[in-house]
Amino acid sequence: MPFQDKTSSSRLLASFRRMVLPLLAVFCMQFPVYAYAQANPVPSIGDDARTALTPIQEYKLGRYIMIQIEQDPAYVKDDVLNEYLFVLGNKLIAADPTIRGELVNDFTFFGIKDRTLNAFALPGGFIGVHTGLILATETESELASVLSHEIGHVSQRHIARMMASSQKDILIPIASAALGLLAAAAGGGTDAALGTLLAGQGLAIQKQINFTRDAEKEADRVGFQILKRAGFDVNDMAAFFQKMQHATRLYHDAPSQYLRTHPLTSDRIADAEARALHEPYRQHADSADFQLIRAKARVIQRDMTGGLYEAEKFFAEQVKKGTRYQVAAGYYGLALIALQRKDPILAQLRLNEARKIFSDTVNRQSIALNVLAVQIAMEKGKPGDAFKITRDAIDHFPSSRAMSNLHIEALSKGHRYDECLRFLRKMKQRYPEDASLRKKTAEIYAGMGKKGLMHLSMAEYYHLLQANEMALEQLNLARREKDTTFYEHSLIDVYEREWKAEIKEAKK
Ligand SMILES: [Zn+2]
Structure with missing residues (x-):
């Protein structure tokens, strides 16, 4: 059966080495800004980020790093926690739609299982928050102030700007860090080993994204405005900064990765305090x-x-x-x-x-x-009861991924396969890039004994993970199954042509 993640991770790793490192090298060489960056070694914060990385390139790079992170045991696979971060983050963004700037996609928020106080923004609006940081916040406004700051980095396109100033250096550590994350996932990653890896290498992704002091100040300024417009308590930004500084004094540098990537200076705290002083006091109920x-x-x-x-x-x-x-x-x-x-x-x-x-x-x-x-x-062991709750809840929470995923599970466990496939089809239309929906579809087909369709779904799954060679293998398996119809055979042919072209393109 094809549902074996561990072996597939190591093969993913191989295909990553083969396909992405050259891709990143191409990224480094192709940006027209390279000559510009050489001529202007220290661009100021006001420089035009558009010359560095188009919003689409930035999204693609972020999406790629994200695929690696999703394989990492430290990635929080909990729909409820991630959805909460998503809802809170979008509440902040909704208060001022111009904050999206040139971003071509929606923001993504996710948790990282890690005790240290940290949060980070990857290229393309992917924002990660450590569980340790969530636990350190005492009010929702404190947590919102951290998210606002990270949204500020994204909206000001700090990563694209940074790439303009040091573009050759930045992508290589990002690539090797992504590789490190994947290697840990492939090896099963014991907790201790994972801790070392995350501290030393894996989260090097965000460690490499070391913003300048000016970028930090800009993210604070923009973040403050976001926090204010969304109706949170603006005093909590300075309050949380202070809490982090206090934590640093207590534990030296152990829990303060945030401070390494977001250097916190006393004038940043003073700035946040001064800004809050000019605002009327507004309490925010959590x-x-x-x-x-x-x-x-x-x-x-x-x-x-x-x-x-x-x-x-x-x-x-x-x-x-x-x-x-x-x-x-x-x-x-x-x-x-x-x-x-x-x-x-x-x-x-x-x-x-x-x-x-x-x-x-x-x-x-x-x-x-x-x-x-x-x-x-x-x-x-009562999928029928579970189904009754999810069926009603789906109408209540139409945009909740947590509830939709449970609905799929309830349908699948209750052997309501046809209903489940219909619902999955709807979800795939809504979230075309979500690989997990393809895998779920494959599992349903496996349950129904439809092997050809199962392999076809697995092919789509690997393709979304950009593991094209494994995707092609699944196409071959699908082709050999007796239950594959004429329609599916032609779909397999179309996929095969497209994906082979993609492999060729990547090898170039
Ligand atoms: Zn920052």
Whole structure:
């Protein structure tokens, strides 16, 4: 069966070496700005980024790095956490659509399982946030201030500008760091080894993206405006800066990767304070999901650093003496732990405790609570119950990926294959670049015993991961199956021509 990620990772690695390193070399040589950069070795912050990297090139590069990161065990595969970051990030962006600047795509927000306080922006609007940073924030405005700062880097096209100034140097470390990430994924990556890798090499991607002091100040200034327009408490930007500086003093440089990539100077803190001073005080009420997501981040992180016992102890305390939302988050955290320990009955009891604290509206609207309810039903071995919740929830949360993915799972576990394929088709139209939807489709075909279609979907999956040679192998397998129809044979031919041309292009 083709669903073996470990072996495919090492083959992906090989195809990455073969295809992407030359591609990056091409990137380095082809930018017309190269001559410009030579003549102007230190471009000022006001230089035109368009000469360096077109928004489409920037997106493609970011997308490629992202494919590597998604294979990394540190990438948070939790739909609920990533969706929360996405919703919060888009709330900030929506307050001022000009912030998108020349970006050709939507922003992407994702979590990284890492205890250090860090967040980073990759080329093309991909913004990563460490779980450690989420846990260090005490208000939603603090977390929003970090996201705003990163959105500021993207909107001012700092990466493209930086490439204009040092373009030859920058892509090589990015490429080797992406390779390092992939190598860890291929090797299975024990937690300890992964920690070393992330500190030393893997997250070199963002370490290489060392913005200048001026770029940092610009991101602060733009970030502040974003935070203000979206209605968050602007005082929390300086407050969180101070918290990070304090953390640095306590632990020396261990938890402060953020400071290495976003050098925090006392004048940056002073600037943020001065800006807030001129604004009328506005309190921002945290969303119910903010505390729930922090509980989730704690469970995800503990899962990596050994045992859930510490997290359980923490939640037990929180339930005793937190604010109303913190108490609810404590019960939610205990429910998550119970579910991880395969005790859906206890998980259900804990979830009920959490729900009692929230209003009916919150209970209806919280993605975190509703997703957990579905997951508990699945763990109880009741896909029918899970399906009932997801079917209603899909209408309620039409743009929720977390809920859509669960709906697919509920349909698949309940053997409602035709319905599942129809829903998958709709999702593929909406998210044409999402490789996981192709893989899911392949799994459904496997369940139905349709091997030709299964291989065809796997071919599309590998193609989206830019592993074209593996995609071609799957096409050959699809061609050999007896159930492949005339229509599929012609589709296979079309794919084969296109993908071979792409391989040829990459080799050039
Ligand atoms: Zn920064």
